[in-house]
Amino acid sequence: MWFKHLHLYRLHENGAWSFDALQDALTAHAFAPVTAHQARTHGWTAPAGRHSEQLLHEVSGHRLLSLMRQERLLPPAVIRETLEERAAEQEAAQGYPPGRREKQVLKERIIEELLPQAFTRSNRTDLWWDTHRGLIGINASSSKRAEQALDALRQSLGSLQVTPLAVATPPGRTMTGWLSDPSARPEGLLLGDQIELRSRADDDGVLRARSIDPDGEEIRTALEVGRQVSRLSIALEGQLSLILQEDLALKSLRFDDALIDEASDSSDSDNPIMSMETEFVLMAQVLSNAVEQLTQWLGGEAEAIPATS
Template sequence: MWFKHLHLYRVHDTPALDRDTLSEALDAQAFRPLGGVEAKRMGWSAPAGRGSEQRLHEIQGHRLLSALRQERLLPAAVVREEVEARASDREAAEGGPLSRQQKQALKEQVYEEFLPRAFVRTQRLDLWWDTGRGLIGVNASSRKRAEDVLDLLRQTLGSLKVTPLATKATPTRAMTEWLRQPDERPAALELGDQVELKSNGDEGVLRGRQVDLDGEEIQTALSAGRQVTRLAFTIDEALTLVLHDDLAMKSMRFADALLDEASQTDDGDDPILRLETDFALMTQTLSNTLEQLIDWLGGEATPAAPTP
């Protein structure tokens, strides 16, 4: 259950919901598999998996929710090829080209026929809600998928006002300075071996993996005016991540010592207890890490107008 990615949001003016009320709301929006002609669907699932019906776990104000997203994979090229074949047959039979409206109707017909036979992809997306700090973090590989989960939560609650978490110093500015001036780098920050640098001109993007981030090549790129938009590092020996310019935390890896502590906890083979133990340890580490990271970035910026 350990998160691999994290997109962070500040929560605004959300009414306090007790555990029972929120659980009932989640149950009302429970996930159901796709119907025959549906292209995609989302709903809430049990974080502990199929053996559980509990859709909400809460540990000391930290809430864990899991959404399931299903979509049918119907490649546009497959639809286009079939439409072209059918259009060609009709044009030959009718002795003239089809109109744009006729081709569009043919496309819709092919789509409806092929959709029930398309492969179905299911994706789990976890949400961490720190009610004490008013923060939400979504474990999703992209901002778009994180927004999908927030839309589902907004629909579940009736309203949800959030804005992406922002800091006074932009991640790009801070990461660039960390590489440019090693002496100013936070003591608890240990550089990794991945970096992405962008220029203001047309030179494109420079990406490096398994490189010495304090090496001459990186310093030369910085001297030429490039800015750091992604950087791999470890915070306080507890969490390794790649920080992006939008404050997204990707490719997260928790310290072996923490994972060992979780694995040594006696859970009596109870999957619920195992999940909640892991969640408690993870959120404690994330909370400490975020507090430190936000401090390094000058503190939290005044949020923009929230999305209702």
């Protein structure tokens, strides 16, 4: 249940969806596996997996929902090879090669024939909804995948006014300040050893460093020639460590060992759903506090114009 990544969104209609209304909306768009002739599909699935059919969990104002995507794997190379064979057969039969439109019809027929035989691949995206702070956090490795999950939620609800969480000061500028001036680092912030620096002019590429001293000579020299931080590993003391990106995405989340131990001690092996909810609420509380702390360190939240949907 522990999130690996987090893309954050400000919800501008936080009180618009009660638990029951949200649950009904998810149920109406529940996941169903792809049919023989479907290339892909998506829908809401139980966060607890095989242990439950419940599509929505809420503990202490924190909601958890999961989107399942499934697609049939039909490699383009297979389609291309089969198309070449069919086109050659047609040419031999009619005495001339098929035209562009005929080849397109052939390709569509091949896809229709091969789809039922193709393997399927499924992936799940978890969403955390903080009803107290009006935040939605999506556990996705890329912004594209996060936006796809958000679009699915919007389609299920009919409308959803959200904008990416934004701060008053660009994160890259603040992170550069933390590296340049140790006295600018907030209390409770620890710098890690993974750093990505880019040139302001974007003409010198990107400098990526692992296992490096953030206060070392190499980093100081790079900052002096005008490079700016685009990714920085940090830790919030006693809570979690992460890589903060300049777009405010939080990557490679690692929660404090004490939190993991607390969840383990509180788990109930006879009740997997209760164990999952315990892990979730502990994680959600830490994430909520961490987001609030990071937002403050980054100059406070920027005013956002609610998006129409």
